[in-house]
Amino acid sequence: MICVEYLRCTVLIVLTMNICAQKTKSDTMLNAKNVNGPLQNIQKTQSIKQETSLNSNDKNIMELNAYNSVTLLPNRSVCGLLSDEERIFGGESTDIDEFPWLARIKYVLDSGKEVYACAGSLITQNYVLTAAHCVVNLTIKEVRLGDWNTETETDCQGRVCSDPAVDVSVSQVKIFPEYRKSDTFKGDVALLRLQKPIYYSDFVRPICLPITDDTIRQDNSSKSIYWTAGWGKTENENKANIKQKLAISAVPIGDCRNKQPIITDKTAPFVICAGGVAGKDTCVGDSGGSLVKQMTINKTTNWFLVGVTSYGYRFCGSEGRPGLYARITPLLHWILNNIED
Ligand SMILES: *[C@@H]1O[C@H](CO)[C@@H](O)[C@H](O)[C@H]1NC(C)=O
Ligand SMILES: *[C@@H]1O[C@H](CO)[C@@H](O)[C@H](O)[C@H]1NC(C)=O
Numbered sequence: 001m002i003c004v005e006y007l008r009c010t011v012l013i014v015l016t017m018n019i020c021a022q023k024t025k026s027d028t029m030l031n032a033k034n035v036n037g038p039l040q041n042i043q044k045t046q047s048i049k050q051e052t053s054l055n056s057n058d059k060n061i062m063e064l065n066a067y068n069s070v071t072l073l074p075n076r077s078v079c080g081l082l083s084d085e086e087r088i089f090g091g092e093s094t095d096i097d098e099f100p101w102l103a104r105i106k107y108v109l110d111s112g113k114e115v116y117a118c119a120g121s122l123i124t125q126n127y128v129l130t131a132a133h134c135v136v137n138l139t140i141k142e143v144r145l146g147d148w149n150t151e152t153e154t155d156c157q158g159r160v161c162s163d164p165a166v167d168v169s170v171s172q173v174k175i176f177p178e179y180r181k182s183d184t185f186k187g188d189v190a191l192l193r194l195q196k197p198i199y200y201s202d203f204v205r206p207i208c209l210p211i212t213d214d215t216i217r218q219d220n221s222s223k224s225i226y227w228t229a230g231w232g233k234t235e236n237e238n239k240a241n242i243k244q245k246l247a248i249s250a251v252p253i254g255d256c257r258n259k260q261p262i263i264t265d266k267t268a269p270f271v272i273c274a275g276g277v278a279g280k281d282t283c284v285g286d287s288g289g290s291l292v293k294q295m296t297i298n299k300t301t302n303w304f305l306v307g308v309t310s311y312g313y314r315f316c317g318s319e320g321r322p323g324l325y326a327r328i329t330p331l332l333h334w335i336l337n338n339i340e341d
């Protein structure tokens with residue numbers, strides 16, 4: 001029996017401890033409103049000033065660079081760095097310093113129990129970007145950065161040991177205002193403001209955002225190879241202790257819509273569709289985690305955040321069903337409008 005579930009179940013699992021263990025093979029969305037949880041720190045944000053546009057035209061890019069907050073973003077000698085250019089990808093476990101922008105989110109359940117569920121990406125010293133469905137009606141206790149092996153206090157890979165993980169509480173949650181107003185996963189992103197700024201190290205580093213025309217244009221190439229990473233670990237499962245990584249291929253939106261009819265004309269521009277290989281797909285990674293892509297610009301290669309893990313099958317084995325990721329480029333205006341020093 002294959003339990004086919006959507007990623008949003010990650011949160012449901014930890015909050016209800018069993019819902020997802022039941023077999024549900026319909027395409028009915030499990031709705032987070034079934035989950036009781038106090039609304040915490042959720043600040044309704046102002047409606048976006050600019051209409052977000054997918055057109056990666058120069059006007060759009062000039063507008064992006066007009067935000068003062070652009071200076072808060074790490075530059076390309078800081079963000080999305082490759083720690084070792086000779087590295088060979090292909091293994092399942094990450095090395096200790098790979099995907100250092102990945103954050104784990106810890107929740108407090110109504111019972112008082114504390115559990116990790118979703119992931120997020122560090123984008124500045126003060127902000128983690130995650131999925132909206134990872135914060136709506138949930139109580140976040142804190143965010144953990146710099147984790148690799150979830151079972152050990154001090155993580156070591158061979159002789160390389162990382163600094164202890166950094167736990168930081170969240171002072172403010174901002175949800176993309178159009179999320180779920182009309183369409184389920186449109187703009188499934190939220191910003192978590194951290195209580196204190198994070199200091200970067202080899203093990204805690206931000207991801208680059210694609211705010212230049214060179215990078216925006218690359219975000220939806222149907223030939224893209226993306227990477228996703230995470231622990232995919234929940235209370236009920238004995239999954240990875242060590243951060244896992246997986247390469248997935250872009251799926252052209254037309255093909256994707258045949259397999260994921262939930263995508264509409266309206267939501268298509270807000271989606272990156274990727275994966276769908278049996279036994280792989282979204283088994284690796286957590287809701288709210290990063291979909292990243294390497295881009296080389298002016299001879300320098302960095303990792304860029306192009307999507308946030310949003311919707312897909314939590315339990316795998318369903319060939320040909322790609323995962324859906326909230327696409328970052330149409331949300332950049334909102335992000336830049338909502339981060340502060
Ligand atoms: C959050 O909780 C409120 C109050 O219980 C409910 O009205 C709302 O629909 C919930 N939101 C979501 C997205 O489930
Ligand atoms: C990038 O940012 C770092 C840290 O803020 C700064 O030291 C460095 O000079 C910047 N590099 C460039 C090329 O702007």
Ligand SMILES: *[C@@H]1O[C@H](CO)[C@@H](O)[C@H](O)[C@H]1NC(C)=O
Nearest residue numbers: 054055217218220221222269
């Ligand atoms: C990206 O998406 C836009 C809008 O859907 C489209 O016009 C453009 O051709 C796409 N670019 C690539 C490289 O696929």
Ligand SMILES: *[C@@H]1O[C@H](CO)[C@@H](O)[C@H](O)[C@H]1NC(C)=O
Nearest residue numbers: 076212213214215297298299
């Ligand atoms: C790449 O280099 C050119 C020429 O120096 C410069 O105009 C452009 O801004 C650079 N692009 C980026 C993304 O740094």
